[in-house]
Amino acid sequence: MRSAVRAVYLVGLEDSGERLDKWLTEHLQDDDVDISRSVVQKWVKSGLVTRIPAGNVKASDPIEPGQQYAVEVPADDPFTIVPDDIPLDxxxxxxxxxxxxxxxxxxxxxxxxxxxxxxxxxxxxxxxxxxxxxxxxxxxxxxxxxxxxxxxxxxxxxxxxxxxxxxxxxxHTVDRQYLAIVHGRMTHQSGTIDMPIGRDPQDRQKMAATDNGKRAVTHFQVLEKFERYSLVECRLETGRTHQIRVHFAAIGHPLAGDQVYGRRHSLPIEGQALHAQTLGFVHPTTREEVRLKSPVPEDMQQLVDKLRSGVLC
Structure with missing residues (x-):
């Protein structure tokens, strides 16, 4: 017997008016579900996709901000989260x-x-x-x-x-600030990258700055410049998949260590030099502001120290 994995998706402001089947396909792909738009249309027709709390929908329905859709993703076996004893901070x-x-x-x-x-x-x-x-x-x-x-x-x-x-x-009221090391000495001390992001038409496993994508906005401030790299603070206005990585690659300053969007020869770090340093939000029940800050991880700090000293160029 086939079971289903239930997921719920919320429509954002920038998605207003888009067809349900197109919007839902993109979100499922972002969640690593290998799916086509035609299959999503079949799911909608068979009742696997419903609007909360209104009920049945059509694939061509225009979506509106604030709407929520439940999707019963067919699966061969029931999914159970297995506890793993992994250290967490x-x-x-x-x-x-x-x-x-x-x-x-x-x-x-x-x-x-x-x-x-x-x-x-x-x-x-x-x-x-x-x-x-x-x-x-x-x-x-x-x-x-x-x-x-x-x-x-x-x-x-x-x-x-x-x-x-x-x-x-x-x-867009959650404060998300990141620290990044990017290739090149940036010419602007601060600025905004406003480029839509969507699936790369040449490689569906990647994202790309494309006219057919969804609006994506990243604000940045250059904190320090080195010989061939820059230390940058980024603030997300939107939150697209791989947004900072795609945006900086698109303007010619890919993130150091990025194996997908970056350069073959880069700084010695396992993964992209990107750290979600600050998180601020309004508490759901107390309505008080919560603002948290994470220290720079050791691997990134070592790179910055070496760049400052000239050990890395």
């Missing part, structure tokens, strides 16, 4: 929200190719209950950072927290 934890300082190399949630060994597996092992609204493979996940990006990532433990935090992300 939990920097904030209360009844509603848990925030961890993720090390480079750790995946946020289970997905295709990595059913275990993720942050979610580790949280379950610690007895932390997360909201089910994100779906069976993404319980409580309201935003993500890449496997080879380090830093702060938050999870919702209750339905109230999930709705409140996803709404803040949709409205």
């Amino acid at each position: 939990i920097v904030y934890d209360d009844h509603d929200v848990v925030v961890i300082d993720k090390p480079r190399g750790l995946v946020v949630h289970p997905g295709a190719g990595h059913p275990r060994g993720t942050v979610i597996n580790a949280l379950v092992a610690k007895g932390i209950t997360l909201s089910s609204l994100g779906g069976e493979m993404r319980p409580g996940v309201v935003h993500r950072i890449d496997k080879d990006t380090s830093g702060l990532v938050m999870f919702a433990k209750t339905e109230v927290a999930y709705y409140a935090l996803t709404e803040q992300l949709r409205d």
Whole structure:
């Protein structure tokens, strides 16, 4: 008997008016579900996709900000998150929200190719209950950072927290600041990269700056310049997949160590030199502002020190 993995997706402001089937296909692909638009259309027709709380939908329905859609993704076997005893640096934890300082190399949630060994597996092992609204493979996940990006990532433990935090992300009121080392001496001290991002038409496993993509905005401030690199602080206005990596590659300053969008010869670091340093949000129930900051990881700090001293050029 076939079972299904349930996932819930929230429509953002920038998605207004888009067809349901096109929008949903892109979001499923972002979650490592190998899916085509025609298959999503079949799911919609068979009732596997519903709007919360209105019910049945059509593939051609235009979506509106704030709408939520539940998807029953067919699976051969029931999915169960297996607890994994992985060390985690939990920097904030209360009844509603848990925030961890993720090390480079750790995946946020289970997905295709990595059913275990993720942050979610580790949280379950610690007895932390997360909201089910994100779906069976993404319980409580309201935003993500890449496997080879380090830093702060938050999870919702209750339905109230999930709705409140996803709404803040949709409205671009969550403060997410990153530290990055990029190739080249940047000519501008500060600026904004406003380029739409979508699937790379030549490689569906990658993202690209493309006219057919969704609006993506990254603000940056150059903190320090070296001979052939720059230390940059980035603030996300939107949160597209691989946004900072794609944006800086598009303007000719790819991230150091980025094996996907970067250069073959780069700095000695495992993964891209990108760290989610600051996270600020309004608490879902107390309405107080929460602002957290993560120290620069040792591998990035060593690179900066060597760049300053001229050991690395």
